Amino acid sequence: MTDAAQPTLLRPRTARAGRLIAVASGKGGVGKTWLAVTLSHALARAGRRVLLFDADLGLANVDIQLGLVPEGDLGAVVAGRLPLERVLLRHDAGFDVLPGCSGSGALAALDAPALEAVLRALREVARGYSDVVLDLGAGVEPTVRRLAAVADLLLVVATAEPTSLTDAYAVLKLHAADGGGAARVVVNQASSRAAGERTYATLARACAAFLGRTPPCAAIIRRDERVSDAIRHQTPLLTRHPAAPAAADVEALAGALT
Numbered sequence: 517m518t519d520a521a522q523p524t525l526l527r528p529r530t531a532r533a534g535r536l537i538a539v540a541s542g543k544g545g546v547g548k549t550w551l552a553v554t555l556s557h558a559l560a561r562a563g564r565r566v567l568l569f570d571a572d573l574g575l576a577n578v579d580i581q582l583g584l585v586p587e588g589d590l591g592a593v594v595a596g597r598l599p600l601e602r603v604l605l606r607h608d609a610g611f612d613v614l615p616g617c618s619g620s621g622a623l624a625a626l627d628a629p630a631l632e633a634v635l636r637a638l639r640e641v642a643r644g645y646s647d648v649v650l651d652l653g654a655g656v657e658p659t660v661r662r663l664a665a666v667a668d669l670l671l672v673v674a675t676a677e678p679t680s681l682t683d684a685y686a687v688l689k690l691h692a693a694d695g696g697g698a699a700r701v702v703v704n705q706a707s708s709r710a711a712g713e714r715t716y717a718t719l720a721r722a723c724a725a726f727l728g729r730t731p732p733c734a735a736i737i738r739r740d741e742r743v744s745d746a747i748r749h750q751t752p753l754l755t756r757h758p759a760a761p762a763a764a765d766v767e768a769l770a771g772a773l774t
């Protein structure tokens with residue numbers, strides 16, 4: 517293939533593989549997918565070359581939040597029907613998306629060799645980006661743990677609900693047991709900054725007492741009705757409501773990560 521015939525998406529800009537930032541939580545519905553989308557957008561706006569990788573292998577829905585209609589998805593890649601580069605999409609907001617396999621559940625129970633194949637493909641495609649943001653599924657099954665463990669940075673999303681806090685704690689505990697890299701906490705849907713600080717402090721105390729280490733707080737993101745409005749309109753928050761408090765909170769997170 518001549519250079520001109522290659523999709524521009526694939527032309528590597530960096531020789532080193534991009535940084536892998538995984539977003540996990542244990543509990544579903546806390547805002548992982550929304551955070552992964554919005555963080556990808558904010559990093560792109562900060563000049564980073566970003567790939568958003570829908571790694572929720574059971575109930576992928578990055579493409580739904582973004583209103584994308586993928587021609588292929590990770591399922592086709594894993595089944596060997598399409599090379600990973602062929603299913604990449606570029607979003608107008610300035611980042612690329614690797615869509616997951618929405619609703620089919622086909623990828624939820626990947627066997628170990630298939631998962632390692634996904635990881636190899638992920639590392640290969642990461643070479644073309646400065647950051648790859650992985651939206652992980654809920655739960656703590658082996659696939660989620662493996663994807664979290666290979667990340668350079670794990671962002672664990674928690675809300676003030678006790679079930680979210682216990683699940684976030686479980687993710688942090690297993691991540692430590694798996695020998696994973698740096699982990700930080702993101703408090704989402706905080707009713708105020710002060711309330712978010714208290715939520716973080718509760719989780720940090722449990723980690724200090726039982727894990728012997730305290731993950732730093734990466735961000736407190738306020739609850740904001742414009743988040744669900746943006747999702748309903750399948751438009752990124754930073755496009756639809758750039759002045760929203762939650763948008764400012766995610767941009768601050770992106771700033772701290774660059």
Ligand SMILES: Nc1ncnc2c1ncn2[C@@H]1O[C@H](COP(=O)(O)OP(=O)(O)O)[C@@H](O)[C@H]1O
Pocket residue numbers: 541543544545546547548549550551704705706737738739740741743744747762
């Ligand atoms: N900061 C926020 N403020 C208000 N609502 C939020 C916020 N973050 C997430 N949500 C709501 O939570 C819902 C679930 O988000 P989603 O990203 O799908 O969660 P997950 O991927 O963890 O299951 C969204 O549809 C949205 O309405």
Ligand SMILES: [Mg+2]
Pocket residue numbers: 548549550572577
């Ligand atoms: Mg999700």
